[in-house]
Amino acid sequence: MEELSRLPAATWLLIGAAAALGLLLFWGWYRRYRARKTLHAAVTAGCADHLRDSLVPDGMGGSFHIDFLLLTLRGVVVIDLRDVKGNIFGGDQMAEWTVMDGARRFTFTNPQSALYDRIAAVKAVAGDVPVEGRIVFTRRGKFPKGLPKWTLMLDALRAEFPAADFESPADTMARFRDGWQSLRAAVKPSYMASLR
Numbered sequence: 001m002e003e004l005s006r007l008p009a010a011t012w013l014l015i016g017a018a019a020a021l022g023l024l025l026f027w028g029w030y031r032r033y034r035a036r037k038t039l040h041a042a043v044t045a046g047c048a049d050h051l052r053d054s055l056v057p058d059g060m061g062g063s064f065h066i067d068f069l070l071l072t073l074r075g076v077v078v079i080d081l082r083d084v085k086g087n088i089f090g091g092d093q094m095a096e097w098t099v100m101d102g103a104r105r106f107t108f109t110n111p112q113s114a115l116y117d118r119i120a121a122v123k124a125v126a127g128d129v130p131v132e133g134r135i136v137f138t139r140r141g142k143f144p145k146g147l148p149k150w151t152l153m154l155d156a157l158r159a160e161f162p163a164a165d166f167e168s169p170a171d172t173m174a175r176f177r178d179g180w181q182s183l184r185a186a187v188k189p190s191y192m193a194s195l196r
Contacts, residue, residue, distance in 0.1 A: 039138065042154055043079060046163040047072050049180065054187040056121045064118045065190045071180050072161045075130030078118050079157075080111055085140040092149050099141070111135050115150060125186045129179030134160075 044050045047070035055063040068079035086101025096107040112135070119133040135151045137143075143151070152160060 043068050043081065043157065044070065045158050046161040051187055053190040055190045056125060056187050058121050059124050064121050066118055071176060075132065075176060076122060076126055077161060078122055078131065078133035080115050080135045082135060083138045083140060087144050088141050089145055090148050112150060122183065126179040126183045129176050
């Protein structure tokens with residue numbers, strides 16, 4: 001203990017700075033972790049089961065990355081989740097959608113055609129189970145000119161696919177069970193999950 005008290009003040013200052021930096025880094029990691037958990041819970045709130053960050057075979061030897069597959073009372077829902085900050089201008093007939101966030105401006109490819117491809121791949125695996133798809137944007141983005149087809153804000157996802165008592169409509173879920181199990185067996189974890 002005496003040896004510790006003999007350390008110069010500069011050493012104690014470095015130890016304190018290292019501890020503060022470590023705490024700051026941990027706090028940043030924890031905030032990002034909590035935000036991901038909250039987002040995950042918001043997306044999966046109305047489903048009986050879900051798969052996240054999956055590769056679904058495309059039928060031609062390749063596969064499609066899908067952010068979320070939700071098993072709902074209406075069937076399987078393919079979710080393309082987008083976390084884009086700013087005002088988003090997009091439409092069904094536009095090849096590219098534009099994002100304006102202050103002085104920053106960029107475009108991205110219209111995600112609707114990719115969603116249709118993902119829905120077709122899931123339908124091929126899931127059999128008779130109804131399959132729908134939605135492009136879901138978080139609260140950081142806004143569509144001042146209105147939402148394009150099949151596009152939702154995260155808050156509206158729960159209204160469109162409400163949480164339900166999945167025990168009471170057992171016959172409904174039983175109809176989907178075989179297709180859902182086929183889908184679970186066909187998908188693989190996506191390498192793209194680590195890129196987020």
